Amino acid sequence: MFSFRECSVPGCRTYVSLPYSVCYHHATDEQKRKIEKALEEKLSNDQIIRDVTIIGGAFRDLKVEGKVLKASNFAFSVFMDCTFTETKIINCFFDFCIFIRCSFISSNIRYSVFSGSTIRNCRFNDDVMIHSNFMGIDSIDSSYDQCDLYYSNFSMSKLIRTSFEDSNLKRVNYNACLTKDVSFRYSNPEEAFFSQDQEDVR
Amino acid sequence: MRIYPHFNAKGAENSYLIGPDEGGDAILIDPADIDTELIGLIESHHYNIVACLITHGHRRHTAGIPKLMKIYDARIYAASPRIAGYDTVQLSDGDSVEIAGFEIKVRSLPGHSPDSLIYMIGKTVFTGDVLSAGRIGTTKNNAEKQILLYNLINTMMRMDDNSLIYPGHGAATKLRTERIFNYSLLESEVKLY
DSSP states (O other), X not given: OOOOOBOSSTTOOOXXXXXXXXXXXXXXXXXXXXXXXXXXXXXXXXXXXXXXXXXXXXXXSOEEESOEEESOBOTTOEEESOEEESOEEESOBOTTOEEESOEEESOEEESOBOTTOEXXXXXXXXXXXXXXXXXXXXXXXXXXXXXXXXXXXXXXXXEEEEEOTTOBOTTOBOTTOEEEEEEOTTSOGXXXXXXXXXHHHO | OEEEEEEETTTTEEEEEEEOTTSEEEEEEOOSOOOHHHHHHHHHTTEEEEEEEOXXXXXXXXXTHHHHHHHOOOEEEESSSEETTEEOEEOOTTOEEEETTEEEEEEEOTTSSTTOEEEEETTEEEXXXXXXXXXXXXXXXXXXXXXXXXXXXXXXXXXXXXXXXXXXXXXXXXXXXXXXXXXXXXXXTOOOO
8 A cells, every 4th residue: 555654744644755755745856756757667667556656746648558556646636648548447546636638448447536536538438447436526528438337436526528328337326416418328327326315225 | 554455246345455565464354255256365465364353243244254264263353242153352442453563443433333343554444334435324213323423523524634435335435535525424514624
């Protein structure tokens, strides 16, 4: 698991980016460069990338293909034009992130958290995204097509021009969502929950 | 520390395997079912289960105990003195135990069930059915719901926003997310900060 040590800057409770004693936000420019370089090296050399903490990072044109990303924390980060192809993302935290024009193709996302994120012009296609937390996301002009979303949670989200077509929606939670132009074509929304009462009954 | 979630497809419960980085003594939280996938997970990481922590005594979270005890010589930790026919090491609110090199803090949060405990290892909280992503535990009546809400406010809502929450059902979450997006808590109009 990523380190739970808190940043040494007084008043900051964010987790540190190892090997430093400060969080990414409070790291010096030189430290930030080293943290980013370490991640780039891991992405190019290692099959399994684990225990990484970069909170509040900014990533552009990141290409992750065929890797396994485990137990890492990228909360409050910005991802632009990033591609995750055939990537396993397990037990990772992407809460309150911004994803713009990113694609997650044929990836396997489990036990991961994307809650509070803004997801704009993104493609989650042909993915297995079971047991993942998308609570309170703003999903705009994005698609979750041909996905297995079993037991994922989109409650309290804003879903605008978003499609969940030809996907498995069994036990998916859409409680208290604001929706506009959402398509569930060829999927099974009857097995999803659209209110807490439905969830309690089942 | 390594945390491996395991999903029991039969009853939709989560179990959690917690161990050190390189094998050795490990902990299993809420053994809903000991299937070949879970045994494979334990053995492939060279773990030996020395403790089984129970968040609450509901059968769907403890049904795997008999099978677990046939394979591993584990001690069971719970609020109740006996679980699934086995004697336990009884825990109560405020206890702290060291198992497999991890310091585990225990808090009692009745409401969903009288024996509900949550376990904290560092900034990681295993909540059982007390708090899940987007909802609080089910209760039989309004009085129990108020007890649960009171306990949540006075224990969990005092924890750090960055605490990770691993519930007995559904996806993982963070406390910050629950403060902002937990429908049950928002609906109850309780003070979350």
